[in-house]
Amino acid sequence: MHDVVIVGAGPVGLFLACELGLAGCSVLVLEREPERHSPWKANPLGNRGLYTTSIEAFYRRGMLHPLLKASGVHNDPGANLDADEPSPPRSVGHFAGMVLDPAKVDFAALPFRLPSPAPEFMLASLEAVETVLSERASKLGVEVRRGVTVSAIAQDDETVVAQAGEHEYAARWLVGCDGGRSAVRGLAGFEFVGTEPQFTGYTMLATIADPEKLRPGFNLTPTGMYIQMPTEGHIGLLDFDDGAFDRSQQPTRDHLQAVLRRVSGTDVTLSDVHHASSFTDRAMQTTTYRQGRVLLAGDAAHIHPPFGGQGLNTGIGDAMNLGWKLAATVHGYAPDGLVDTYTRERHPIGAGVLDWTRAQAAVMRPDSHAQAIQGVIRDLLGTRDGTTYVFEKVSGSSIRYDLGSEQSLVGRNAPDLRLEDGTRLGDLMQDGRGIVLDFSTDRCLHGSAKGWESRIRYAAGPARNDLGFGAVLIRPDGIVAWAGDRDPDREAFERAAGHWFGDLA
Known part of the structure; x- marks a missing residue:
C-alpha cells in the first residue's frame, strides 16, 4: 500500500508527487492518457505563462535551471541565477485582452520584494514543465502508471482504494489532480458550484490563406475577441454565444472560419485547420478540497477560462501548499488539523481567481456597457499604479494567508532573503x-x-x-x-x- 495515490500526471499532479517524494513518502501516480506527448502540450499550443510564485517554486526546489533549459530560455539576463536583480520581463500578461506594459510595473512596490534569481514572468510549454517534473519524480522514487482510468473510489477511516478495471490501488490518501473534468471529483462526491458560461473560446493551429487581414496580438472587437499569436497560424477566439458550442462538438474548418470572420470583421480564409479545441468561461469550484481521505488540487478543484495561465499557476500553488502538510500527516508528526488548513488557505485563493476571470469575461462582452468599462480600464492601465495593481494580482504577489498574526510579513510568500556569505x-x-x-x-x-x-x-x-x-x-x-x-x-x-x-x- 502506498502512502499517497495521485490521479493525474499533469503539472499539478507531478509537482505534488515531487513534494511528497522529497519528503520520503511512497507515491503512485495514475494517468489515464497512455502517452505523455501531445501537440496540446508542446509549443505553441501548450505554451502557458508562469508567474513569480510558480517560478519561485521551481527555483526553491532546484528545478529552475532545468525548466529554463527545457523552455529554450538561453542567455536571458532576467534568468541569470547569479544576478542580484533580474532585468524586467519583456511580457507580463494581460487583463481582458488589454496587454500590460512591463515598463509600467513598479516591481519595487510589490510587498516585501527582494532581488531573486527567479524571473517575474516566463513562457513555458506544458511539455517542458512535465518533462522537468517527470525527471525529478523518477529520481525521487515516484512511480507513474499510464493508461489507467479510475472508475470507482472507496474509503474508510484508514485507507482509500481507487478501482481501475480489474486493479485496485490502495493508499492512506488519494489526491485528484485529474483536470477540469475530474473523475475523482465526481466519484468522491464533491459539491461543484459556480457560474455558467457567457462565451465559447477556441484555440487552433491553422493555415491561413491571407494572415495579413488579421492584426497581431490581442484584438477586442465589437463582436468578441481574437488573438493572433507570434507563431504563424496560431489563433485564439472568443465568441459570446453563452457557451453554446463547447467541447462536446469538434470544431470544423467551416465553423471556425465563420466565427473568425464574424469576430474579426474580415473575410479571412482558413485553408486548413491542423488542431482545434474549444473551451468556455464556466467558473466552478468545489465547496471543500477534502472529503475524508480524498483531496483535490488544480483544475479538479476549480475551473475557469484560461486567461493568463491562472489555472496552471493556481494549481502549482495548491500542490506546494498541500505537499508538505500531507507528508507531515503521513509521517505522523503533523499537528491536529494541519491537512485541513489546505482548504482553509487555498479555497479563498481559488475563489479569487474565479472572480478575477469572471471580471475579465464581463469586460470583454460585445456590448456598449462593457466597452465603456474597457475605456476606463485602459486609462487605469495607462498608469503605473493601475498596471502594478493588476500585475500584483495575476503574479500572486498579493497573496497573503490569514495565519492569525498582525505582523505584516506573516502569511506572505517569503522574499529571497540573502545572508552575507551569499547564501539565499x-x-x-x-x-x-x-x-x-x-x-x-x-x-x-x-x-x-x-x-x-x-x-x-x-x-x-x-x-x-x-x-x-x-x-x-x-x-x-x-x-x-x-x-x-x-x-x-x-x-x-x-x-x-x-x-x-x-x-x-
Missing part, C-alpha cells in the same frame, strides 16, 4: 524542510530550533537585507509562519514552530 533562501529550501533564519548577533534561536532539526533547517548570520527582522520562520511552501524583531522571543518562536511542525514529544 532559495538555496536552503531544496530539501523541502522549513527554514528558520536567525539574524540576531547571538544566535538566540539556535537551541530552540535544534529540537526540530529533522523538520526545520537552521541558518544564522547577518543578512544583506533582513527587512528589519531579527528572525523569520518559513514553512516548506515558502510562506512566512512567524517573524521576530531584533531581539527574537524564543517562546514565541517555539509556539509557532510547534503549531506548524508538531510537538517534539
Whole structure:
C-alpha cells in the first residue's frame, strides 16, 4: 500500500508527487492518457505563462535551471541565477485582452520584494514543465502508471482504494489532480458550484490563406475577441454565444472560419485547420478540497477560462501548499488539523481567481456597457499604479494567508532573503524542510530550533537585507509562519514552530 495515490500526471499532479517524494513518502501516480506527448502540450499550443510564485517554486526546489533549459530560455539576463536583480520581463500578461506594459510595473512596490534569481514572468510549454517534473519524480522514487482510468473510489477511516478495471490501488490518501473534468471529483462526491458560461473560446493551429487581414496580438472587437499569436497560424477566439458550442462538438474548418470572420470583421480564409479545441468561461469550484481521505488540487478543484495561465499557476500553488502538510500527516508528526488548513488557505485563493476571470469575461462582452468599462480600464492601465495593481494580482504577489498574526510579513510568500556569505533562501529550501533564519548577533534561536532539526533547517548570520527582522520562520511552501524583531522571543518562536511542525514529544 502506498502512502499517497495521485490521479493525474499533469503539472499539478507531478509537482505534488515531487513534494511528497522529497519528503520520503511512497507515491503512485495514475494517468489515464497512455502517452505523455501531445501537440496540446508542446509549443505553441501548450505554451502557458508562469508567474513569480510558480517560478519561485521551481527555483526553491532546484528545478529552475532545468525548466529554463527545457523552455529554450538561453542567455536571458532576467534568468541569470547569479544576478542580484533580474532585468524586467519583456511580457507580463494581460487583463481582458488589454496587454500590460512591463515598463509600467513598479516591481519595487510589490510587498516585501527582494532581488531573486527567479524571473517575474516566463513562457513555458506544458511539455517542458512535465518533462522537468517527470525527471525529478523518477529520481525521487515516484512511480507513474499510464493508461489507467479510475472508475470507482472507496474509503474508510484508514485507507482509500481507487478501482481501475480489474486493479485496485490502495493508499492512506488519494489526491485528484485529474483536470477540469475530474473523475475523482465526481466519484468522491464533491459539491461543484459556480457560474455558467457567457462565451465559447477556441484555440487552433491553422493555415491561413491571407494572415495579413488579421492584426497581431490581442484584438477586442465589437463582436468578441481574437488573438493572433507570434507563431504563424496560431489563433485564439472568443465568441459570446453563452457557451453554446463547447467541447462536446469538434470544431470544423467551416465553423471556425465563420466565427473568425464574424469576430474579426474580415473575410479571412482558413485553408486548413491542423488542431482545434474549444473551451468556455464556466467558473466552478468545489465547496471543500477534502472529503475524508480524498483531496483535490488544480483544475479538479476549480475551473475557469484560461486567461493568463491562472489555472496552471493556481494549481502549482495548491500542490506546494498541500505537499508538505500531507507528508507531515503521513509521517505522523503533523499537528491536529494541519491537512485541513489546505482548504482553509487555498479555497479563498481559488475563489479569487474565479472572480478575477469572471471580471475579465464581463469586460470583454460585445456590448456598449462593457466597452465603456474597457475605456476606463485602459486609462487605469495607462498608469503605473493601475498596471502594478493588476500585475500584483495575476503574479500572486498579493497573496497573503490569514495565519492569525498582525505582523505584516506573516502569511506572505517569503522574499529571497540573502545572508552575507551569499547564501539565499532559495538555496536552503531544496530539501523541502522549513527554514528558520536567525539574524540576531547571538544566535538566540539556535537551541530552540535544534529540537526540530529533522523538520526545520537552521541558518544564522547577518543578512544583506533582513527587512528589519531579527528572525523569520518559513514553512516548506515558502510562506512566512512567524517573524521576530531584533531581539527574537524564543517562546514565541517555539509556539509557532510547534503549531506548524508538531510537538517534539
